[in-house]
Amino acid sequence: MTNVLWLQGGACSGNTMSFLNAEEPSAVDLVTDFGLNVLWHPSLGVELGENVTAILEKCVSGEIQLDVFVFEGSVIQAPNGTGNWNRFAGKPMMEWVRALSDVSGFVVAIGDCATYGGIPAVPPNPSESTGMQFLKKDAGGFLGPDFRAKAGLPVINIPGCPAHPDWITQIIVALATGRGGDLSLDEYQRPATFFTSFTQTGCTRNMHFAYKVSTTEFGQRKGCLFYDLGCRGPFTRSPCNRILWNRVSSKTRAGMPCIGCTEPEFPHHDLAVGTVFATPTTLGLPNEVPVGMSKRSYLQVVAAGKGAAPQWAKDDMFVV
Numbered sequence: 524m525t526n527v528l529w530l531q532g533g534a535c536s537g538n539t540m541s542f543l544n545a546e547e548p549s550a551v552d553l554v555t556d557f558g559l560n561v562l563w564h565p566s567l568g569v570e571l572g573e574n575v576t577a578i579l580e581k582c583v584s585g586e587i588q589l590d591v592f593v594f595e596g597s598v599i600q601a602p603n604g605t606g607n608w609n610r611f612a613g614k615p616m617m618e619w620v621r622a623l624s625d626v627s628g629f630v631v632a633i634g635d636c637a638t639y640g641g642i643p644a645v646p647p648n649p650s651e652s653t654g655m656q657f658l659k660k661d662a663g664g665f666l667g668p669d670f671r672a673k674a675g676l677p678v679i680n681i682p683g684c685p686a687h688p689d690w691i692t693q694i695i696v697a698l699a700t701g702r703g704g705d706l707s708l709d710e711y712q713r714p715a716t717f718f719t720s721f722t723q724t725g726c727t728r729n730m731h732f733a734y735k736v737s738t739t740e741f742g743q744r745k746g747c748l749f750y751d752l753g754c755r756g757p758f759t760r761s762p763c764n765r766i767l768w769n770r771v772s773s774k775t776r777a778g779m780p781c782i783g784c785t786e787p788e789f790p791h792h793d794l795a796v797g798t799v800f801a802t803p804t805t806l807g808l809p810n811e812v813p814v815g816m817s818k819r820s821y822l823q824v825v826a827a828g829k830g831a832a833p834q835w836a837k838d839d840m841f842v843v
């Protein structure tokens with residue numbers, strides 16, 4: 524039996540919704556097949572009021588062994604570092620976060636807000652939000668750079684806005700089946716098994732990228748979304764085109780650019796300015812070129828690709 528507790532801070536519940544959509548394994552499978560005991564969850568927990576407080580206090584005191592503490596949403600520290608804007612079960616949520624993290628075998632941050640601060644932590648950040656162990660790319664966050672859960676790992680970060688259901692459930696299964704120690708984490712503490720390849724890996728528009736044929740409108744079934752619509756697929760580590768959403772699709776397959784939500788700098792743009800769906804350029808050259816390419820090699824590749832583009836690359840992929 525693995526005791527799991529899931530709490531929410533500055534969150535929209537998107538990751539909970541994603542988790543409840545899981546299929547392989549589903550949230551129910553976690554309980555029936557993998558011995559998960561959900562002590563409490565904001566949408567699944569049946570206890571209310573003082574009973575919730577009692578569960579949390581028993582975890583902190585050690586009366587209940589807490590194996591996995593899952594946190595969704597940013598850690599809200601406002602106003603003035605008191606955390607009083609986000610009180611839960613009798614005290615600021617951030618106090619529960621610290622106390623529960625200190626006694627848990629593993630700590631898992633789900634979604635971009637919990638991992639890196641997400642949209643709530645964008646300046647001027649009135650809620651004084653931060654991620655569990657990062658604020659954007661800076662290590663530290665709420666728990667500090669040296670934090671280690673009882674099993675020896677730092678916070679396991681599963682970013683995304685939201686995280687894919689399979690990323691969540693498969694990591695929880697790994698922890699529940701005693702394989703947590705085998706997890707390899709990257710520099711932003713993401714499980715390498717999901718966050719080594721790029722969103723571009725497996726994208727159906729890769730040939731269009733190579734031939735520099737551009738998509739110019741959302742939903743268009745031809746072209747690549749990089750050149751005009753700001754697709755961040757070449758910069759974003761995620762398996763969105765390998766582990767498909769609802770088993771059938773992804774943003775880029777549906778004609779919507781990747782917005783880079785698994786990277787610490789998300790949302791990447793000043794949302795008030797509204798440049799999310801554009802590719803900033805200087806003298807016709809994108810300000811950012813795909814990871815691993817120099818600007819010079821990028822220019823050589825697109826010049827050669829554009830000249831070689833066959834007619835089919837310019838046509839609709841799915842003629843009906």
Ligand code: SF4
Nearest residue numbers: 726747748749754756
């Ligand atoms: S830039 Fe985006 S749309 Fe184009 S191939 Fe890469 S992931 Fe696909």
